[in-house]
Amino acid sequence: MYTSAIEKALAVAFAQYPVSVTPVLSPPNKNGGGDFQCNSVLQLAGRMKMKPIDLAHEIAAKLDLEGVADVTVTGPGYLNFILTDQFVEGVSRAAALESSVVKVSAPETVVIDFGGPNIAKALHVGHLRSFVIGESLRRILVAVGHRVVSDIHYGDWGLPIGKLILGIEASLEAVNSFGVKLNPNWTLDDLGGFYRLGNEMTKSDPAFYEKAKDNTLRLQAGDPDLRALWSRVRAISLAGIEGHIALLGAHFDTLDGESDVDPLIPAMLDDLFKAGLAVESDGALVGPVVDDGSLPPVLLRKSDGSYLYGTTDLATIVDRISKYHPDKIVYCVDGRQDVHLKTCFMLASNAAEAGLAEFQPLPRLVHADFGTVNDASGKPYSTRDGKPALLDDLIGEALAKAREVISDGTDADTARMVAIAALKFADLSTDRRSGYVFDPERMMSFTGRTGPYLQYACARVSSLLRKAGDDGRGGPGVIGISHPADRALAVEVLRFPAAVHRAAVELQPKAVCDAAYDMGTALSRLYAEVEILRAPDGEREGRLALMKWAADTIGNALHLLGIEVPERM
Ligand code: ARG
Numbered sequence: 008m009y010t011s012a013i014e015k016a017l018a019v020a021f022a023q024y025p026v027s028v029t030p031v032l033s034p035p036n037k038n039g040g041g042d043f044q045c046n047s048v049l050q051l052a053g054r055m056k057m058k059p060i061d062l063a064h065e066i067a068a069k070l071d072l073e074g075v076a077d078v079t080v081t082g083p084g085y086l087n088f089i090l091t092d093q094f095v096e097g098v099s100r101a102a103a104l105e106s107s108v109v110k111v112s113a114p115e116t117v118v119i120d121f122g123g124p125n126i127a128k129a130l131h132v133g134h135l136r137s138f139v140i141g142e143s144l145r146r147i148l149v150a151v152g153h154r155v156v157s158d159i160h161y162g163d164w165g166l167p168i169g170k171l172i173l174g175i176e177a178s179l180e181a182v183n184s185f186g187v188k189l190n191p192n193w194t195l196d197d198l199g200g201f202y203r204l205g206n207e208m209t210k211s212d213p214a215f216y217e218k219a220k221d222n223t224l225r226l227q228a229g230d231p232d233l234r235a236l237w238s239r240v241r242a243i244s245l246a247g248i249e250g251h252i253a254l255l256g257a258h259f260d261t262l263d264g265e266s267d268v269d270p271l272i273p274a275m276l277d278d279l280f281k282a283g284l285a286v287e288s289d290g291a292l293v294g295p296v297v298d299d300g301s302l303p304p305v306l307l308r309k310s311d312g313s314y315l316y317g318t319t320d321l322a323t324i325v326d327r328i329s330k331y332h333p334d335k336i337v338y339c340v341d342g343r344q345d346v347h348l349k350t351c352f353m354l355a356s357n358a359a360e361a362g363l364a365e366f367q368p369l370p371r372l373v374h375a376d377f378g379t380v381n382d383a384s385g386k387p388y389s390t391r392d393g394k395p396a397l398l399d400d401l402i403g404e405a406l407a408k409a410r411e412v413i414s415d416g417t418d419a420d421t422a423r424m425v426a427i428a429a430l431k432f433a434d435l436s437t438d439r440r441s442g443y444v445f446d447p448e449r450m451m452s453f454t455g456r457t458g459p460y461l462q463y464a465c466a467r468v469s470s471l472l473r474k475a476g477d478d479g480r481g482g483p484g485v486i487g488i489s490h491p492a493d494r495a496l497a498v499e500v501l502r503f504p505a506a507v508h509r510a511a512v513e514l515q516p517k518a519v520c521d522a523a524y525d526m527g528t529a530l531s532r533l534y535a536e537v538e539i540l541r542a543p544d545g546e547r548e549g550r551l552a553l554m555k556w557a558a559d560t561i562g563n564a565l566h567l568l569g570i571e572v573p574e575r576m
Contacts (some may be wrong), residue, residue, distance in 0.1 A: 012075050012098075014505075017045060020069045031053045031512065032505040034525070041087030042095075042504070043499045048084045049125070050122075056090030061560065063235045065122030067423035090498065095563045096488045103556040107500075107563055108507050110152030118327050118370075119145050121259065122340045123316075125162035126244035127171045127198040131395040132250055132388045132445075133341055135437055139434045141339035142257040142515040142569045144375065150567060151511045157257075160323065163241055163337055165316050171198065171240065172233060173215060174205030195247030198240060227269065241266075251398060254427070256569045258505045260470055265319035268326045275322055275365060276307060282361045284354065295322075296353040305350045318350045324372070325365045333370040337514060342376035342440060346545040372551030375514045376444030380434075381408040388445050401445065403488050408447040413576065414457070422571040425451070428458030428570040435568050436520035458526050458570055461561055464527045466576040470559035475540060475551055486556060487549020492536045496529040497553060500560050508565065515569060523564035529555050 017030035027133050028051040034186055035044040050064060052059035063084035070078055076088040090098075122137030130138075141157065178201055208215040226233040245262065252259065263425055276292060277286035285294045285302070290310030294317075296302045305317040338348055348561055352372040357370035379387040380401075388396045409426035433450035437443040453460050475482050488494050499522070506522035509515070533554065562572050 008079060013043060013072065016070045016072050017047075017076075017086075019071075020066045021047070021051060023069070024051060024055055026051065028054060031509060034502050034506070034522075035087060035511060036082075036085075038090070038353050040081070042076070042090045043502065045086040045088075047155065048086060048432055052084060064442075069125060075254075078301070078455070079455070082282075086211065090501075092305075092494065093490065095501070096486070098501065099486045099488070099553065102501065103552070105505065107560055108150045108178045108504050111511075114152045114154060116156070116331055117148055118156045118158060118331055118333045118336045119136065120323075120336060120338045121157060121159045121257070122338075123160040123162045124248070125167050126264070127167070127195070127202050127240055128400040128451055129135040129195055129199050132398060132401060133395055134566075135380060135401060135430075136341070136434060136439075138251070139254050139341050139569065140375065140377055140439055140516060142255065143435055143519075143567060144337065144339065144514055145258065146521065146569065147507060147510050147516065151508060153511070156260045156327075156333070158261045158327075159259050159264060159490050161241075161244075162316065163237075164227065164265035164269065164314065164319055165220060165245075166223050166313075167202065167239065168226060168240075169219040170205035170209055170564075172222040172236065173204070173208055173219045174201035174203070174458075177204060177208060190388075193239075193243055195244060195394070198243060198247075198548055220309075220311055220313065221252070223246075224311050229314055231276075234285055237266075241320050250302065254402065254423075254429075256427070257268075263323075263326075265316065265323070268319055268322035270315075271322045271325050271365075272318055275325055275500075276318070278363050278365065278537045279354075279358060282358065282363060283327070284361060284363075284552055286358055294350075294354045296350045297356070302346065302353060303349050305354050317347065317351055320348075321355060323371075324351075324355050324411055328365065328367070328370065332368075335371040335373060337385070338372070338374045338376075340376065342378055345374060345376055365549050373514070375439065377439040380445050381442045383444060383446070384424045385444070387442075402426070402430065403449050405451070408451045409459075412451050412453070417576065423570045424573050425576070428462050428565070430458075431568055431570055432458030432461070432520060434454075435516040436524070439515060443567065456520075459576075460564060460566075461523050461527050462572050463576050464530055465558045465562050465565070465572045466574065468530070468554050469540065471550065472555060480540075483552035483555050484548030486552045487546065488553070489546045489549065490537050492533045493550060493553055496526070496533055496557055499526045499529040503560050503564065510567075519564050519567050521544050523561050523568070526557055526561050526564070 011387050019032050021028055028047055030047040032043050032045055048063045049059045052062045060083060063080045063086055067080055067086060068076045074080060074091060075094050076090045079087045081087055095499045119141055121141040124134050145155050145157050152318055205219060206214060209219050226237055274477060276285060279294060285292050285307055292308035294307050294546055295304040305320045306315050327336060333508050340348065355366055355369060359366040390396050405426040409422045413422060413425055429450040436456060450457055451459055453463055472482060488497055503522045506518045510518035565572055
């Protein structure tokens with residue numbers, strides 16, 4: 008594959024040093040110049056305790072890239088590659104015939120945890136990012152060759168369920184004593200109402216709080232009536248979010264919940280206790296996390312005997328090890344759960360080190376954390392009464408805006424694709440760790456860094472190719488580079504595979520967004536700077552082929568972001 012000529016030469020040079028650092032290619036930084044850049048020398052220098060600039064010159068001299076690229080060293084020790092023009096044309100032709108993303112040489116098994124939305128509640132703005140980022144990471148990891156298991160990790164086993172049952176019981180009582188009619192076909196909305204009621208009750212009276220705790224305990228202990236009620240609630244919840252899963256194009260290999268690992272908990276707690284990793288404290292069982300003391304212990308069992316989400320999160324690690332033997336588990340979860348996850352990871356790693364078989368071999372546990380979706384004032388997006396906005400509301404706003412901006416006569420399917428593209432690209436194009444402002448106006452713009460802009464770039468090339476077929480002068484031929492704007496576009500497309508790999512390594516879909524946008528702007532520049540359909544023979548078919556390749560690659564990039572491309576816009 009095209010950049011692999013450079014990557015291979017780099018790998019050979021890096022392998023001559025006794026520490027293992029994988030060289031990664033990136034687009035050059037603004038003042039770096041060149042077509043590609045490699046900043047990994049800095050990392051290698053750190054490990055080798057060498058001055059980066061010296062090491063960079065040493066490696067540059069070793070690289071065998073005759074006829075491929077010239078190498079320069081800039082900044083603190085960046086390697087810059089300037090491809091020869093001939094190489095650009097040659098590799099573009101070859102690359103256009105292949106799948107654009109190379110597979111990794113050592114594929115891994117990766118479990119992606121999609122955050123764990125709680126049952127009986129409508130999805131809200133906080134879940135948007137888990138689904139959008141999680142699905143994009145899933146596609147990116149699959150594209151580079153990893154085996155991926157995506158799991159929703161349904162939150163269906165803790166105190167929230169006890170509160171929900173409390174709300175249901177209170178509502179049923181009201182029915183009996185006042186003869187109010189209750190719709191027997193509960194929807195997710197009804198469940199949300201029951202949960203809110205139960206939650207309010209526990210706040211208003213400590214006795215209700217005890218009742219909710221007791222419900223949780225009886226459910227976990229296997230009370231048949233509560234189990235039956237719970238199964239019904241779970242089924243309604245699943246049906247209720249199916250629509251969101253489909254609309255957001257998320258794919259789950261398993262829809263397991265916290266409850267599914269319940270059978271593993273007693274033995275696991277026993278082992279942790281025996282190994283001295285969990286201790287009794289006021290009747291409760293806690294897992295002290297032996298770190299530098301900055302992390303709180305994990306609460307594993309309350310004094311009443313019920314379990315918490317730390318317990319199920321640990322048992323889920325055990326479950327995933329036995330089912331999938333993963334090399335890595337990626338938790339696509341809100342950054343505000345950082346401490347919770349860190350403590351679980353630490354306890355799991357202590358358990359593995361202490362020799363507990365069920366925690367071995369322990370996969371790398373990675374929190375792919377993300378920031379909040381905010382309103383214009385920078386606060387987490389919420390409804391007027393301060394509750395987190397519902398996912399439906401956000402999608403509704405995006406759909407309304409899409410219908411407003413796309414031309415009359417465009418079908419509903421296109422409006423949906425545009426709305427989802429706007430929503431997803433706005434989310435994925437920021438560093439996932441920072442929050443971003445939800446602004447339908449801006450994310451739907453056809454001129455900015457947006458999903459619809461890139462969809463339009465693809466649709467525009469489709470229409471150009473249709474026209475090219477109509478004027479009797481023929482369609483795309485073999486890719487040709489005749490103008491600096493052609494070369495600039497080709498180089499952007501050549502940069503795409505490295506961006507996908509970077510996204511996979513850093514778990515940052517932003518890298519794919521940036522690459523897609525850079526291809527999009529290089530494509531726009533071509534329209535502005537050169538003739539296309541009226542270009543002379545010999546140039547026209549080469550340029551059309553280049554543009555088709557670029558549009559196809561933008562389409563691939565959008566696919567990795569979970570965005571569909573309409574044929575016409
Ligand atoms: N269901 C829990 C909640 O909403 C989040 C679980 C976090 N853990 C995880 N593995 N995703 O509070």
